[in-house]
Amino acid sequence: MFTYSLYGLAVIFLSFSFLKDKERTKQALVKAWKSLEKVLPDFTAVLVLVGLAITLLSPQVISRFIGQDTGFFGMLFTGVVGAVTLIPGFVAFPLADSLLQLGAGIEQVAVFVSTLMMVGVITAPLEIRYFGVKQTLIRNGLSFILAFGIAYLLGVLV
Amino acid sequence: MKLVVRYRMFLIFLGLSAGVAIFKPELQEPLMRNTVFNFSQMLAVLPPIFILLGLLDQWVPRNVVIKYMGRESGFKGILLSIILGASSAGPLYGAFPFAAVMLIKGVRLANIVIFLSSWATLKIPMFLFESTALGLRFAVFRWLLNLPVILFIAYTVEYFVSDDEHKTMIEKAQLQG
Structure with a gap:
């Protein structure tokens, strides 16, 4: 649905642009294609790698590993799993829910959700390519560490 | 070959x-x-994202971007970065090319990181999934707790990246675009 709205937005702006200035619109499209073509090798590589990672660390495998509640090491484990995998939200949240049902604590599940979204080990090379090593290390590193703080507070609040 | x-x-x-x-x-x-x-x-x-990027590049002048999201944009810039990131769709790596163009256009580094992090974890469609699966309370508190965390990460990155490194980053981003 959000993909469709993205297309809608692109079509609307593109039409406006075309009505106002054909030459500029052409240049915008050339630019769009050039940028896309430039990142395609990295993107396709990441996508294959992500497919492999999701398959090897499937929801079933993860829930088998985490089992019953496992304290800080359980948090560390789910944190690392979240950081190295890239599972789409609509798969991750039901998975997180089933982990809760299996007896995992809120903290473990919260760490998993946070690192899953904020930390991308697999996509780090791509992020470095765009923003350099320092930004990538600080953003991912702090996101990982602070996920534990968020999880702890969530455990108290929820 | x-x-x-x-x-x-x-x-x-x-x-x-x-x-x-x-x-x-x-x-x-x-x-x-x-x-x-x-x-x-x-x-x-990717196609609509890159088309929007191409249009952004052609039509939105650098000084406008700087005014709303640049070094002196203050609270307005933060808010705009969060809104842009949170109303996004798709995985985080889709945000990289977008953020790179923002960087080239003169958006403040902290705001870039706020945008990336909001895209990663404050996305509204995600929030809907999350509250259905894990409960509204969990989703709301996680969203709210992430706000200060994101700001902290953003200003830490900005603090540690020197002006020279910032320049190199922009050059790198230009090579990608």
């Missing part, structure tokens, strides 16, 4: 996947399904 060199990482990982599929036949089907799903998801999202 040039194409093979450019896509070498892609080919290496593809070979790795093929290896896994051969030695673990039971994984063939999910591996195929996951990889195809990834590609279809990205191929669906």
Whole structure:
């Protein structure tokens, strides 16, 4: 649905642009294609790698590993799993829910959700390519560490 | 041949996947399904993103971007970065090219990181999924707790990245675009 709205937005702006200035619109499209073509090798590589990672660390495998509640090491484990995998939200949240049902604590599940979204080990090379090593290390590193703080507070609040 | 060199990482990982599929036949089907799903998801999202980027590049002047999201943009810039990030769709790596163009256009580094982090974890469609699966209370508190965390990360990155490194970053981003 959000993909469709993205297309809608692109079509609307593109039409406006075309009505106002054909030459500029052409240049915008050339630019769009050039940028896309430039990142395609990295993107396709990441996508294959992500497919492999999701398959090897499937929801079933993860829930088998985490089992019953496992304290800080359980948090560390789910944190690392979240950081190295890239599972789409609509798969991750039901998975997180089933982990809760299996007896995992809120903290473990919260760490998993946070690192899953904020930390991308697999996509780090791509992020470095765009923003350099320092930004990538600080953003991912702090996101990982602070996920534990968020999880702890969530455990108290929820 | 040039194409093979450019896509070498892609080919290496593809070979790795093929290896896994051969030695673990039971994984063939999910591996195929996951990889195809990834590609279809990205191929669906990237064209409109890059078209919008091309238009942004042509039509939005640098000084306007700087005014709203640059060094002196203050609270307005923060708010705008959060809104832009949170109303996004798709995986985080879709945000990289967008953020790179913002960087080139003169958006403050902290706001770039706020945008990236909001995209990663404050996305509204995600929030809807999350509150259905894990409960509204969990989703709301996690969203709210992430706000200060994101600001902290953003200003830490900005603090540690020197002006020279910032310049190099912009040059790098220009090479990508």
